[in-house]
Amino acid sequence: MTLIADLPPPRPAPTLPDYINTDEKLRDAAQKMEATFLAEMLKSAGVGTPRETFGGGAGEEHFASFLREAQAEEMVKAGGIGLAEALFEAMKARNFA
Helix, strand or coil: CCCHHHCCCCCCCCCCCHHHCCHHHHHHHHHHHHHHHHHHHHHHHCCCCCCCCCCCCHHHHHHHHHHHHHHHHHHHHCCCCCHHHHHHHHHHHHHCC
């Protein structure tokens, strides 16, 4: 029979690692998430979809993927759609709560 006195003490609440406690790291993570989101939106919109111009194939699909990612990153650098800022503010609030 296990007595309550034999149980280990409760663990402290988890905290974010120290390297995430800076605004720069949070903003970078938020921008990467916005770029990933935009790349998926571009993919759904058909941007970079092979059109038989180069004959298709796996290489063309990989290139199209890289193209969408690069376009999404440039969109974020140009201001994006505001998702990165909203994510940044939410992560910052959670980090300091």
